[in-house]
Structure formats: structure tokens, C-alpha cells
Amino acid sequence: MATVTEGRDVARPDGAPPKQRRSREGAVSQAQRASIVTRAAIATALTVLAVLWLAPLAWALVTSLKREADTTTVPLEVVPEAGFTLEAYTRVLSNDNIITWFVNSTVVTVVVTVLTLALSTTAAYGFSRTKFRGRKVLFALTIAGIMVPPQILIVPLYEQVTAMGLADTYAGIILPQLVVPAMVFILKKFFDGIPSELEEAARVDGASALRIFWQVVMPLSRSIVAAVGIFVFIGAWNNFLWPFIIISDPDLMTLPVGLVQVRSSFGIQYAQVMASALLAGLPLIIIFMLFQRQIVRGVATTGLGGQ
Structure with a gap:
């Protein structure tokens, strides 16, 4: 039976004193935090790369839905005032x-x-x-x-x-x-x-x-x-x-x-x-x-x- 004495660590069923057990739990929590930070950094980097890869494709799609006069306006407009149209696709397919x-x-x-x-x-x-x-x-x-x-x-x-x-x-x-x-x-x-x-x-x-x-x-x-x-x-x-x-x-x-x-x-x-x-x-x-x-x-x- 474990006894409590002044100035001594209390023995646990697993045989590890409290200080050693706390240090072990702290190391585990630090490893978990490091893993979470690493996964978050990887996810952020992949998201940035995906946006950079998709940006030209999105711009091509937006431009193809504009009228020819709206593609060269200064400053450039993502959504033209006249709205989008399928005129470019119609002309190409014609x-x-x-x-x-x-x-x-x-x-x-x-x-x-x-x-x-x-x-x-x-x-x-x-x-x-x-x-x-x-x-x-x-x-x-x-x-x-x-x-x-x-x-x-x-x-x-x-x-x-x-x-x-x-x-x-x-x-x-x-x-x-x-x-x-x-x-x-x-x-x-x-x-x-x-x-x-x-x-x-x-x-x-x-x-x-x-x-x-x-x-x-x-x-x-x-x-x-x-x-x-x-x-x-x-x-x-x-x-x-x-x-x-x-x-x-x-x-x-x-x-x-x-x-x-x-x-x-x-x-x-x-x-x-x-x-x-x-x-x-x-x-x-x-x-x-x-x-x-x-x-x-x-x-x-x-x-x-x-x-």
C-alpha cells in the first residue's frame, strides 16, 4: 500500500512518480501541438498552391464569358457592367x-x-x-x-x-x-x-x-x-x-x-x-x-x- 510522506513523491499504480509522469504528459502534449502546427502549415501551403494554380484557370473562365470590348477595359473588371455572355463560345463553335x-x-x-x-x-x-x-x-x-x-x-x-x-x-x-x-x-x-x-x-x-x-x-x-x-x-x-x-x-x-x-x-x-x-x-x-x-x-x- 502506497503511503504519503512529507517531501517525497507519491507512488502511482504505474510505478512512476508524479514529477516524471507530469514531464511525460508535457512531452506528449508538446508533440501533439507540434503535430497540429505542422499539419496546419502543410494545409496552408497546399491551399496557397491550389489558389495559385486555379487563379489562371479562373481568370481564363471569367475572360471567356466577357464581350470582346470588356476584355481590354482599363482598369480590368472581374465582373463587367454588361454582365457575362456566351458570345465567345458561340463564335468559336460556329x-x-x-x-x-x-x-x-x-x-x-x-x-x-x-x-x-x-x-x-x-x-x-x-x-x-x-x-x-x-x-x-x-x-x-x-x-x-x-x-x-x-x-x-x-x-x-x-x-x-x-x-x-x-x-x-x-x-x-x-x-x-x-x-x-x-x-x-x-x-x-x-x-x-x-x-x-x-x-x-x-x-x-x-x-x-x-x-x-x-x-x-x-x-x-x-x-x-x-x-x-x-x-x-x-x-x-x-x-x-x-x-x-x-x-x-x-x-x-x-x-x-x-x-x-x-x-x-x-x-x-x-x-x-x-x-x-x-x-x-x-x-x-x-x-x-x-x-x-x-x-x-x-x-x-x-x-x-x-x-
Whole structure:
């Protein structure tokens, strides 16, 4: 039984004297306060970054809803006196070529995404699981391709595509975009983290290499394949330089290239420019909203952390 004596600490059931227990509770409370302050600082920083990222988008939306005369008023008005209007969108969509350019962009982007995924997944799986002579050298060359700026290859690609007679064709736009070394690297790192025992079990059951790849490996890689597909889709949809160089026929132009032609023919009309930019980016926003979970999950499992 614990007794109380003058000048001595009272013993507790946990065996710790009051002073030690108070110091321990103080340390815990300080740690909790530090954690709260850290989380508040992170939340504040993320909020500021989100506002900075959304501000141009919000300004583009507001400008696209103004009349052309209201876009150049001094001082600038967020809400014009005449109110908002859809006039800029009506004028942009009234261009007969807009639908054609949108269809061209959709066809090119979908084909590039599908074929790039097919090539990248098979190449990455080959590097990850197949043992052959020169594999390390070939993979090193693939990684080296990440460091080569695409702009350096524009001239030789143009000469090659022109010599093949593919200028002003869908094939001329699509073929140079199919090889993406960065995606091969990401997929290879992910495949390295898949236990080989699963494939060995399927092989014992008599499954072929193609069946193992399609029915065992690919279902386990849905998140990373979805993330890679979305990244490729965004890159192909926003690609301006190569289609601008290889295409001169207005009926084959993609949306980014066609909108530049509209902008130059109408002159600098800021409401229409902003409306065109928002219309061009709308499919990407929809794709991101639908597949944002796959994007986050894919980025989190790209082979980092020892895989």
C-alpha cells in the first residue's frame, strides 16, 4: 500500500512518480501541438498552391464569358457592367472546322494511347522478366532516350516521315509519338515488384507466356497502366509542335493546331482565345476527374521504395 510522506513523491499504480509522469504528459502534449502546427502549415501551403494554380484557370473562365470590348477595359473588371455572355463560345463553335479538329484530336490521341500502352507494357515486361543477351545495354539505351529532348529529333523525324510519304496523314502524326522511354521505365519498375511465384504457378498449370502476361500480370497492373495511359493521353492531346510541323491540310489538323489558325485569322480576341483554350482543355479535365484515383494510385506504385 502506497503511503504519503512529507517531501517525497507519491507512488502511482504505474510505478512512476508524479514529477516524471507530469514531464511525460508535457512531452506528449508538446508533440501533439507540434503535430497540429505542422499539419496546419502543410494545409496552408497546399491551399496557397491550389489558389495559385486555379487563379489562371479562373481568370481564363471569367475572360471567356466577357464581350470582346470588356476584355481590354482599363482598369480590368472581374465582373463587367454588361454582365457575362456566351458570345465567345458561340463564335468559336460556329467555325465549321472545330468539330473536324476535335475528331482528329480524338482519333489521334486514342490511337496513340492504345498503341503506346501496347508497346510500352510488352517492352517493359520483356525487360523485367526475359533474360537475353544485351538486355542491360538495351535497357540502358532506353533510359538514355529519356534524356534526349524531343525537339532535337524534329528535323530527322520530319525528313524520315516525308521520305516515307506520310506527311499530311494520320500515320505521320501517330507513329513518331508511339515510343515513350519514360513509360517503359515506369512500367518495368512496377513489373519488377510483382512476385515471380505467381507467374511460376501459372506456368506450372500450362499457361503460355502471352497468357501469363495478359491474365496474371496485367490484372495486377491496372493502376499503373491506367496512370500511364492517362499521362500518354494528356501528352498526345496537348501535342502541338509535331502535328503543326507535319500537317498542312486543315482537314487533318488537330485541335491545338487548328485553334492557333483560328486565333491568327481572327486576330487577338482575348475572349475567343480563352474560350478556345478552355474547350481544348475540357476533355483533359473530364479525364482527370474520372480517373484521378487511378492517377494517384499509379504514381504511388511506380516502383519507388525498393520495388
